[in-house]
Amino acid sequence: MSKEVFEDIYLEPLGEAEFVSLIPKLGFKVIKSGETLKSPPNLAANKVEIALRLNVVKNGYVALPLQAEGYDLDDAIKKFEGEKLLCPVGEALKVRKSYFDIDKVPLFQEFANLKTEDEIVEFANKYGTLQGKTSILVSLSTKSGVVYLESVSDWACEINLVRGALKLIEIYGNSSWGSDLKVIEVGKGGGLYNIEGTSFCVEGPPPKTGVDEGVFRLLLVRFFNGQLREHQSYPGYGFDSTGHFTSAIYPTNLASVIWLQLAQSFFGDAPNERMAKRCVRCGQWGKKDDMRKRRKGEYRGKYYHKRCYESFKKQNQRERKAEQEGRPLKKRRRKQFLIDSF
Incomplete structure (x- = not known):
């Protein structure tokens, strides 16, 4: 048999x-x-x-x-x-x-x-x-x-909301929730938090003794879940070019496209077709497959643009040359990611 x-x-x-x-x-x-x-x-x-x-x-x-x-x-x-x-x-x-x-x-x-x-x-x-x-x-x-x-103001509000999300992700990556986030209101069911230096506020769980990692992680989950509920996507099935079944998540509008890609890129469950990573040097996000990943050192596991690596090497060369010539080198300021620019 x-x-x-x-x-x-x-x-x-x-x-x-x-x-x-x-x-x-x-x-x-x-x-x-x-x-x-x-x-x-x-x-x-x-x-x-x-x-x-x-x-x-x-x-x-x-x-x-x-x-x-x-x-x-x-x-x-x-x-x-x-x-x-x-x-x-x-x-x-x-x-x-x-x-x-x-x-x-x-x-x-x-x-x-x-x-x-x-x-x-x-x-x-x-x-x-x-x-x-x-x-x-x-x-x-x-x-x-x-x-x-x-309205144009609708767009401005949504843009600032996405910028706020990117700032929250940056805070999480830097583990700076204790200094960059302050509690401005506490109720029975939760708290209201403000990103220092901006007018951006976000709801989260009630803090026990300040903002710790557990509180901040739950805040992030609640925040993204709220955006994904407001701008929904739905699962569906189809065929690929070879005739095999495929599954996909289909956004219902442009806002849901934006939030789906951002959320999946941050939480790490995006397919390669839409996975993005944040550059540790410039702070801007890029396509994961087109970026490099640090294998050692302080930024081990972090991603960076190839162009940023080249500028980093040139900066090191300028610093070494200035040191050899015994002259000070004026460091260039990085572009800062701003909220509330509208």
Whole structure:
């Protein structure tokens, strides 16, 4: 009697190298809350819905920020007057995007580095809106409509939130939670913590005798779980190029893409397709496969960019030369990662 050997076949870890974005063909333009649009953006609905609404709406669509939903129209126009909105222009296109740009910068780091309104618009033109939605209301009595769009301030808040997350990760890597984090409020169910020198606050467990490693680790877990619940992803299955089954986590919008990659990179469970590591020298994150890892010394186990290693060698050469010539060397200051720059 022959004996058959069965081999278990397991799916690869959840992950894909790309995600799908919904991007307007002509990009985004900045308009002000309260402006009237002749027709709704194509990202807001399909072509059939738009055609039906155009037959009903004769007086245009008032543009308002997403947070104005639920407000009385007149109250919303007054409350959010002048707020800048990102208005999509042109046909909506589904485009596959990489988790890293051409310079191997991860999406969340590229997002965190945005500093100006123009940079936000450029990023949106490349990747789409954060929430991936635009709501429309139509009034049959007034034959007018309202379109709710993402605001520039929405983006600024999310950028600072991601920057805060990166700062928390930096604090964890430096084991400096005792000095960089202070307790500003304590309740029965938890505490409120502030990163020194910033206005960034984060909720966490109640401290017993100050901020220790256990408290900080639990704070990190709660913080990231909260972001992942707000910007959800879902598991799914498909086929690869060879016809084998694959499993993946699919983000629901751009914000969930950003938070998923950041969380998985920090906790170490990201697949190689989207795994990023923080450079111990410059503080910026890069693609893990494109970075080097220290094997010995003070920074053993830490990652660094190849370009940072080259600059480090040049700096050492300058220092040795200055020492040989008996002259002082003015050290260059590293760029600091800033929160609250908006």
